[in-house]
Amino acid sequence: MGERVFFAIAAFGVIASAVGVITLRNPFRAAVALIVSLLSVAMIFLLQRAPFVAMIQVIVYAGAVVVLFLFVIAYLGDKPPAVGPDPLARYQVLAWLVIIGLGIEGFLALGNSRLPGIRANPFQVSDIGSPKAIGHAFLDSFVAEFEGTSLVLLVAAVGAVLLARRAVLGERGR
Amino acid sequence: MLIGTLSTHHQATGVPLSWYLALSGIMFLLGLLGVLTRRNPLLLLLAVELMLNASNITLVGFSRYWNVSDGQIFALVVMVVAAAEVVIGLGLIVAVYRQRLALDVDALSRLKG
Numbered sequence: 001m002g003e004r005v006f007f008a009i010a011a012f013g014v015i016a017s018a019v020g021v022i023t024l025r026n027p028f029r030a031a032v033a034l035i036v037s038l039l040s041v042a043m044i045f046l047l048q049r050a051p052f053v054a055m056i057q058v059i060v061y062a063g064a065v066v067v068l069f070l071f072v073i074a075y076l077g078d079k080p081p082a083v084g085p086d087p088l089a090r091y092q093v094l095a096w097l098v099i100i101g102l103g104i105e106g107f108l109a110l111g112n113s114r115l116p117g118i119r120a121n122p123f124q125v126s127d128i129g130s131p132k133a134i135g136h137a138f139l140d141s142f143v144a145e146f147e148g149t150s151l152v153l154l155v156a157a158v159g160a161v162l163l164a165r166r167a168v169l170g171e172r173g174r
Numbered sequence: 175m176l177i178g179t180l181s182t183h184h185q186a187t188g189v190p191l192s193w194y195l196a197l198s199g200i201m202f203l204l205g206l207l208g209v210l211t212r213r214n215p216l217l218l219l220l221a222v223e224l225m226l227n228a229s230n231i232t233l234v235g236f237s238r239y240w241n242v243s244d245g246q247i248f249a250l251v252v253m254v255v256a257a258a259e260v261v262i263g264l265g266l267i268v269a270v271y272r273q274r275l276a277l278d279v280d281a282l283s284r285l286k287g
Contacts (some may be wrong), residue, residue, distance in 0.1 A: 018200075022224070041231060044234075106203075119190050119192045123241065128238070129237075153254060
């Protein structure tokens with residue numbers, strides 16, 4: 001019973017804060033709602049026997065990524081961007097149609113799934129989520145992916161520096 | 175290993191995989207709704223983060239279901255890609271802002287055919 005109560009609390013946190021992220025007008029408040037959402041997802045990861053991923057979620061996501069967001073929000077100032085009436089307002093109904101259609105599709109797919117044990121209590125798991133297991137998996141089976149992530153991070157860092165440089169040069173070094 | 179001991183004696187009250195999938199689907203749709211309806215690029219990036227996290231819940235859930243680490247590795251790679259995407263996205267937003275343009279994705283339509 002305990003796990004299901006834990007799941008209910010985390011799921012409520014995830015959904016409530018996700019609604020906050022997509023409805024709050026103030027970017028600062030939306031970013032804080034995102035922190036709550038990410039921490040709730042970390043709770044879900046703990047429940048799924050993935051303590052290492054949960055830890056990385058808290059440190060990298062709720063820590064570094066959201067701090068980056070808050071830093072840019074603070075840099076850009078609190079004033080809302082000056083916008084008039086939405087020129088694409090009449091297309092919003094299409095967005096809702098897509099959401100409702102995908103929701104029905106996912107509901108049917110989940111309801112008709114024949115995957116064994118998908119709706120039953122989960123099986124026992126061995127040690128798959130500890131740092132040791134993740135490290136072994138990364139260095140034994142997924143070395144190419146491991147190196148690929150380093151390359152992605154390097155490209156992102158170089159790209160960010162180039163973007164900032166061009167922006168400064170565009171203002172003649174101001 | 176608090177989490178490990180919680181599960182060993184009694185598996186009768188665990189959370190089924192379908193619950194995780196349902197939660198992930200709801201979170202993904204909320205993020206998609208945000209991406210489709212928001213106009214501020216900053217808030218659009220926040221909604222993209224929601225979608226990426228929803229996919230991570232599914233990946234780790236199936237990792238637990240099949241009793242292998244592969245899904246968790248995939249989730250970690252997704253996190254790296256998300257971090258890179260945030261860096262580039264925020265760099266673009268700051269560059270747009272410094273050009274004195276409005277922070278509105280609908281206004282940035284010079285490349286429209």
